[in-house]
Amino acid sequence: MIKKDYIRSVLNIFASSPFKPLVMHANKGGDCVRKLSESLFAFCNGDMEKVEALSREIDVIEHEADVIKQTIRSELSSSIMLPVHSNDLLNFLKPQDSISDDAQEVAFWLTVRKFEAPDEIREGFRELISKTLETVEMYEVLVSTLGELLETSFSKRDVEDTLDLVVKVEEMEHQVDMIEKNLVRQIFRNEARIGAVGVYHLARLVRGIGDIADKSEHAADRLRTMIMRR
Amino acid sequence: MILFDPLVLLLVIAGLYMAWNIGANDLANAMGTSVGSGALSIKQVIIIAAVFEFVGAVVLGSRVTSTIAKGIVPVDSINLVDPHLVALGMLAAILAAGFWITLATFYNLPVSTTHSIVGAVLGFGLMAAYRGIIGFEDIQWGVLIKIAGSWIISPVLGAVIAYVIFSIIRYFILQRAGDPYNIEKKFVILQIMTACFIAFAHGSNDVANAVGPLYAGLHALDMAGVTIPLWVMVMGGLGMVIGLATWGYRVIETIGTRITELTPTRGFSAEFATATVVVLHSYISLPISTTHTLVGSVIGVGLAGGLAAVDLSIIWKIFLSWVVTVPVAAFTSAIIFAGLLGVGL
Numbered sequence: 001m002i003k004k005d006y007i008r009s010v011l012n013i014f015a016s017s018p019f020k021p022l023v024m025h026a027n028k029g030g031d032c033v034r035k036l037s038e039s040l041f042a043f044c045n046g047d048m049e050k051v052e053a054l055s056r057e058i059d060v061i062e063h064e065a066d067v068i069k070q071t072i073r074s075e076l077s078s079s080i081m082l083p084v085h086s087n088d089l090l091n092f093l094k095p096q097d098s099i100s101d102d103a104q105e106v107a108f109w110l111t112v113r114k115f116e117a118p119d120e121i122r123e124g125f126r127e128l129i130s131k132t133l134e135t136v137e138m139y140e141v142l143v144s145t146l147g148e149l150l151e152t153s154f155s156k157r158d159v160e161d162t163l164d165l166v167v168k169v170e171e172m173e174h175q176v177d178m179i180e181k182n183l184v185r186q187i188f189r190n191e192a193r194i195g196a197v198g199v200y201h202l203a204r205l206v207r208g209i210g211d212i213a214d215k216s217e218h219a220a221d222r223l224r225t226m227i228m229r230r
Numbered sequence: 231m232i233l234f235d236p237l238v239l240l241l242v243i244a245g246l247y248m249a250w251n252i253g254a255n256d257l258a259n260a261m262g263t264s265v266g267s268g269a270l271s272i273k274q275v276i277i278i279a280a281v282f283e284f285v286g287a288v289v290l291g292s293r294v295t296s297t298i299a300k301g302i303v304p305v306d307s308i309n310l311v312d313p314h315l316v317a318l319g320m321l322a323a324i325l326a327a328g329f330w331i332t333l334a335t336f337y338n339l340p341v342s343t344t345h346s347i348v349g350a351v352l353g354f355g356l357m358a359a360y361r362g363i364i365g366f367e368d369i370q371w372g373v374l375i376k377i378a379g380s381w382i383i384s385p386v387l388g389a390v391i392a393y394v395i396f397s398i399i400r401y402f403i404l405q406r407a408g409d410p411y412n413i414e415k416k417f418v419i420l421q422i423m424t425a426c427f428i429a430f431a432h433g434s435n436d437v438a439n440a441v442g443p444l445y446a447g448l449h450a451l452d453m454a455g456v457t458i459p460l461w462v463m464v465m466g467g468l469g470m471v472i473g474l475a476t477w478g479y480r481v482i483e484t485i486g487t488r489i490t491e492l493t494p495t496r497g498f499s500a501e502f503a504t505a506t507v508v509v510l511h512s513y514i515s516l517p518i519s520t521t522h523t524l525v526g527s528v529i530g531v532g533l534a535g536g537l538a539a540v541d542l543s544i545i546w547k548i549f550l551s552w553v554v555t556v557p558v559a560a561f562t563s564a565i566i567f568a569g570l571l572g573v574g575l
Contacts (some may be wrong), residue, residue: 010259010521012547013528014296014489060496078544083535151479151493153396153535154525230535 009060015080015138016073018089022096025072026143028065029099032058033136033212036103040129043110055107062104069097083150091173092222096143097133098138098215106208113201117187118226121202124183128206132213135172139216142169142223149227159227166224173217180210205229235451237317238494244324248468249440251331252343253462253473255481257283259356259521260432260504261425261474263528267497269421272482278422279429280471286433286512287467294435295513297373298450301515303355304368306339311363316450318570319354320443325529326350326437326563330555335469340544342519344463344482345440348377349556353563359451360564361571381552384507385526392530399495400534417494419500424501431508432520433467439517441466462483491530496536522548 039054072093077084115122142165149158187194187202194202261279264270270278299305305316305546327346334341353373359366407413441462448462474482497543504524525544532540536546 010262010524010528011488012544013493013525015541017491017540019538077543079541081529081532081540081542083532083538124525150538151414152404152407152412153400155407155410157405174282179232 006179007161016075018076018082019150021072022089022093023146025093026066026096026140027041028061028068029059029096029103030136032065032100032103032141033106033133035061036107036209036212037129037133039107039110041114045123046115048111048114051107051110055111055194057165058100058104058107060098063081065097065100066067069093083153084226088222088229092219093225095215095222097218099139099212099219101213102208102211106205106212108210109205109208113197116172116198117202120192121183121190121194124186125205128176128183128209128210129178131172131176132209135169135176136216138165138169138172139220143218154230162227163224166220169220170217173213175208176213180206211227217226237314237321238447238451240321240464241317241324241447243438244321244328244531245353245444245450246327246331246333247468248324248343249437249466249469250346250473250476251284251328251335252436252439253279253475253534254477255331255335255469256343256475256519256521256569257429257432257474258478258481259485260428260501260524261478263492263497263501263524264421264428265486266423266489267418267421267484267492268286269418269494269496269497272479272486274523275425275482276474276479277423279474280521281476282426282429283433283470284464284467285438286430287458287470288433288463290430291437291441291466294512294517295437295442295445295458295463297377297515298351298438298517299446301373301534302351302377304357304364305369305450307368307444308358310537313365313450313452315358315571317447319358320351320447320450320552321566322567322570323347323354323563324443325441325463325566327455329519329562330559331426334551335553339551340484340521340547341555342522343436343439343543344517344519345381345552345555346559348517350398350563351443352556353560356560356569357564357567361568364402365477366369378517380511381514381522385529385548387550388500388503388507388523389530389533391506392499392527393534395502396480396496396499396534396536400536404495414494417498421498421501424498424505426558427505428501428508428520431505431512433470435508435518436468436520437463437470445558465539467569489539498529499531499536500524500532503527503530 035054035058039051127170145162150164151159183206184203187199191199242507257279261275265272274345280315286364294432308315327350330346355369389471392506404410445458463538504527507523529540
């Protein structure tokens with residue numbers, strides 16, 4: 001859009017900030033995982049219609065996240081000066097984007113086969129998704145501190161607060177790992193009841209959900225690098 | 231009465247047109263940052279700008295005006311040949327500058343009125359030398375080099391000062407505060423002061439672009455002495471204020487709604503640096519571009535880590551416009567001057 005405003009120079013120096021869209025993008029990832037959590041509960045209760053519907057909803061949100069990501073990338077030309085290295089920013093955007101990608105994939109895998117397994121595994125899945133969602137939501141809190149960081153132009157105290165949140169995300173991801181391992185063991189222990197295809201399906205779901213927490217931890221780690229290397 | 235000499239009338243009209251342009255664009259650019267940070271409403275900004283722009287023009291505007299009028303082209307030696315030549319030449323210069331500014335405004339190019347008028351006055355001098363009225367060596371190349379140097383130094387100096395000011399604010403205030411938003415509120419008052427300061431600075435430097443040629447003409451026709459008549463400065467100040475009130479407010483509005491990044495602490499740093507650099511140059515009689523200095527200052531705040539995103543490609547655009555403006559304005563002015571000589575006005 002070229003609109004002649006009859007203004008020379010001063011406006012042209014202000015580029016659009018990538019930080020607000022970054023927070024929006026993180027929240028889209030969070031939205032995907034919240035929907036995925038709903039979907040997994042529906043899956044455990046055998047409500048496949050709801051699982052299908054939620055999968056479509058997640059597709060839409062994931063696409064919105066992609067659009068935001070592309071906008072951020074396209075506006076970050078080499079002449080733009082940021083208070084952080086733009087490479088670091090792009091490096092952290094990538095795993096953040098994988099959160100919604102992975103959620104979308106798990107949501108799809110939920111639709112392909114009904115849940116048929118003992119109650120303890122059902123309980124394990126609920127625990128796994130809850131902890132994963134908690135991790136992602138902690139990650140959202142972490143990203144939202146970027147606004148304050150910019151406001152004080154990276155004051156020591158705010159940087160410390162943000163780094164503490166990174167550690168929290170890492171701890172939560174570790175807990176997800178523990179739950180993940182237990183659940184996989186349980187699934188294989190029940191091999192006879194679930195059947196080979198069932199084991200494959202459930203193990204695949206566990207790995208997919210675990211990946212979401214992994215990506216949050218990965219993105220949090222990159223965010224720390226971005227802040228430290230500034 | 232000699233005041234109704236058609237030449238003088240034309241100079242007055244062209245001068246007013248330039249003043250209007252400056253008020254509508256440059257002044258609006260300088261003041262827009264105060265609206266953007268939410269320190270002032272548009273109405274308040276226009277009132278502050280009107281008062282301090284006017285005061286700056288009348289109180290400190292004469293030094294740069296003298297440079298434009300007498301510092302570049304040796305008008306006194308041309309006067310000895312024919313006083314009308316100076317008036318004609320200055321008319322050509324201001325018409326050329328006005329034309330180039332209008333064109334640039336239409337195409338939204340970052341062109342400075344200061345660069346235009348300096349180029350245009352130089353064009354007049356070159357044509358006078360080409361016609362053998364003066365020698366090429368009579369043109370004040372030393373002054374021109376100083377002016378050109380100040381065009382590079384002023385944005386850089388703005389950047390350095392803004393960098394230092396914002397770094398101090400950041401280190402001593404922002405990083406120690408519990409609530410940064412509260413600090414921003416306190417800076418609103420400071421920013422109102424810098425808004426006054428920047429309007430004053432702008433008036434003191436940029437009024438010359440409009441009334442410099444007029445004064446030179448009046449001086450040549452023996453209607454003004456060594457000191458610049460007060461009514462000339464008042465006229466320039468008024469012209470700029472009218473430009474701001476009739477058109478500039480829209481520019482301020484646009485800038486204000488789009489620059490949301492520039493919070494009061496950032497706005498204060500950039501404006502204070504700009505105003506300081508501009509007043510300094512007004513004091514040492516050098517015409518510089520307020521807008522370009524402001525751009526430099528904003529970059530300074532960005533370098534200090536104060537802004538989320540700064541587009542540095544503008545540096546190249548400014549440099550390009552700088553390189554294009556001076557020759558184009560000079561050439562246009564020279565052609566108009568030759569034309570006027572041919573008509574034998």
